[in-house]
Amino acid sequence: MQIDLTKEQYRHMLDMLCLGEWTANGVRLYEDRLTCYDDMLRTFCAHAEAFGFGDLVSYDAEAAAYYPNDAYEQEMRPIVDQYNNAVFWQELVNRMAAKEALQAGYGFLSEEAYTRAKSQAELAYEQEFKQNGLRHVQVAKPKND
Incomplete structure (x- = not known):
């Protein structure tokens, strides 16, 4: 061909x-x-x-x-960076919302209840990250026993 x-x-x-x-x-x-x-x-x-x-x-x-070559890859870099940034925020929102819905017990009810809880959490996380970025995100470190 x-x-x-x-x-x-x-x-x-x-x-x-x-x-x-x-x-x-x-x-x-x-x-x-x-x-x-x-x-x-x-x-x-x-x-x-x-x-x-x-x-x-x-x-x-x-x-x-x-x-x-390196110059061409640098020319493409902004497109890759924009994609990576969008995926980062989408994945963060998705995973945080899924975790929240599961921790609230919605994963054990109906698929519909889980999806509704996850969607509500996604909206809240999207708003939070849009307004504050990672400023309020904290990682809980395990306590030494």
């Missing part, structure tokens, strides 16, 4: 592949990475010069492959 891309489409696809590979492998050890995404990114990077984006990639002779 052949896919024809304009210069602009190629750049958007390269951006999406860079961001996708970063999301898939950014938290993994090198030996645990999902190579299918790494391979796809390298394949697209190999065509960067032909589309006029050679300045976004570097060639690794040892790996015999093209990769996004």
Whole structure:
């Protein structure tokens, strides 16, 4: 199969592949990475010069492959940071609300009661974190026995 891309489409696809590979492998050890995404990114990077984006990639002779260079990754960084920030707050709200609903005993009633309690707690945590960030969050340290 052949896919024809304009210069602009190629750049958007390269951006999406860079961001996708970063999301898939950014938290993994090198030996645990999902190579299918790494391979796809390298394949697209190999065509960067032909589309006029050679300045976004570097060639690794040892790996015999093209990769996004540091400058290009820094260009993508604000998108990754925005995503990470949004996920952090969503996960914090979700996990705190689930913990609160379970501690209140709603996990042992009906699914509907649990979902209602969790949703109410989520709204409260969203409001709290929107107004105060982490200012009021405390971690209880275990007492030494």
